[in-house]
Amino acid sequence: MEHNxxxxxxxxxxxxxxxxxxxxxxxxxxxLIAGTEKAxxxxxxxxxxxxxxxxxxxxxxxxxxxxxxxxxxxxxxAEEFDTVYLHERDIAxxxxxxxxxxxxxxxxxFQLPAKKFHVSRYTPITEKTVIDLGGIxxxxxxxxxxxxxxxxxxxxEHGALFMGDAVGNGGATxxxxxxxxxxxxAYRESLGILQKKLEPYETYR
Numbered sequence: 001m002e003h004n005x006x007x008x009x010x011x012x013x014x015x016x017x018x019x020x021x022x023x024x025x026x027x028x029x030x031x032l033i034a035g036t037e038k039a040x041x042x043x044x045x046x047x048x049x050x051x052x053x054x055x056x057x058x059x060x061x062x063x064x065x066x067x068x069x070x071x072x073x074x075x076x077x078a079e080e081f082d083t084v085y086l087h088e089r090d091i092a093x094x095x096x097x098x099x100x101x102x103x104x105x106x107x108x109x110f111q112l113p114a115k116k117f118h119v120s121r122y123t124p125i126t127e128k129t130v131i132d133l134g135g136i137x138x139x140x141x142x143x144x145x146x147x148x149x150x151x152x153x154x155x156x157e158h159g160a161l162f163m164g165d166a167v168g169n170g171g172a173t174x175x176x177x178x179x180x181x182x183x184x185x186a187y188r189e190s191l192g193i194l195q196k197k198l199e200p201y202e203t204y205r
Contacts, residue, residue, distance in 0.1 A: 009047050010054055018136070019158045020058055026110060028073045031162055033155060035133025038062045042153055042162045044077035046110045051077040066131060066138065068164025069147040070099045070119070071178075072106030078117060085131065087142065088124035090149030095120070098180040099147065125151070143167070143194050145187035147180055152194075154201065161204045167191070 005012045009025045020032040024045035031042045032055060039061040044051055055063055065081040067074055070090040078084050093099045100117075107114050131138040141152040143166035153162040168174045176187055 007057065008049070008054055010045075012058070015160075016158050019155070019160065022054075026073070031160075032058055032063075033133060033136060033138065033158070034059045034061055035136040037132075037134030038064060040131060040133055040138060041065050041081075043068055043074040043164065046073045046076045046112060048112060050080055052080050064131070066125075066153060067122075068152070068162065068166065069150040070094055071147065071165070072103050072110065072112070074164060075117065076110075076112065076115070078122075079115060084122040085125045085129070086119065086122045087140070087149030087151045088126055089142075089144065090147050091119055091122060091124050093148045093180050102179050141194070141197055143190065145176065145182045145190045146174055146178075148182065154204070159204045161198075161201055166194075 011023045013021045015021050018034040022030045022032060022045070024047045026046050028045035029043065030045050033040045033042070039059045041055060041063055044065065052063070063081065064083040064085070065078060066085040067078065070086060070093070090099060103117070106112070125140050127140050127142050129140045136155065136157045139154045141154055143150050143152050146165045150164060150166045152164065152166055155162070165174065174187070176182065176184060182190065
């Protein structure tokens with residue numbers, strides 16, 4: 001694969017062997033990590049066609065999905081995967097209806113057909129969770145604020161952190177005005193805790 005390749009609405013970059021950065025035409029980012037036994041997609045983007053055919057051009061391993069949080073631009077294709085990881089706090093917020101109702105606005109914003117998300121079948125994760133891909137172990141760092149269960153994934157093998165929207169969405173701001181976001185005071189407290197947690201990862205990209 002070339003350094004950057006454009007495939008069916010996706011720009012794909014192999015950052016390191018077995019680690020792909022993928023952006024869709026709507027500026028949503030996702031990442032594919034391939035271990036020796038299985039692969040893990042982090043977030044899904046929001047293009048209308050199924051995402052698995054594109055991913056199958058990158059790996060023939062079984063693919064699981066890990067969500068940084070439960071917003072439409074990160075989970076739209078979740079139902080294509082047999083195993084979906086989501087922080088237990090976002091699963092609880094979904095069941096309360098807070099995050100589920102926000103999806104209705106997302107369909108209109110991204111001009112997408114509605115889908116059913118069976119969040120109750122997702123695998124709940126906490127900071128004790130380790131996702132073993134075979135030779136690569138992905139750990140979870142809680143980062144509540146943008147949603148109650150926003151989290152960061154740490155990949156020691158590639159020296160990489162996958163942030164989602166926990167501390168901003170590629171710009172200088174973190175969206176806290178959406179239903180389900182923590183208030184400013186709680187988010188500030190969360191960032192203080194997160195800053196300490198991230199100290200061992202100063203060299204990670």
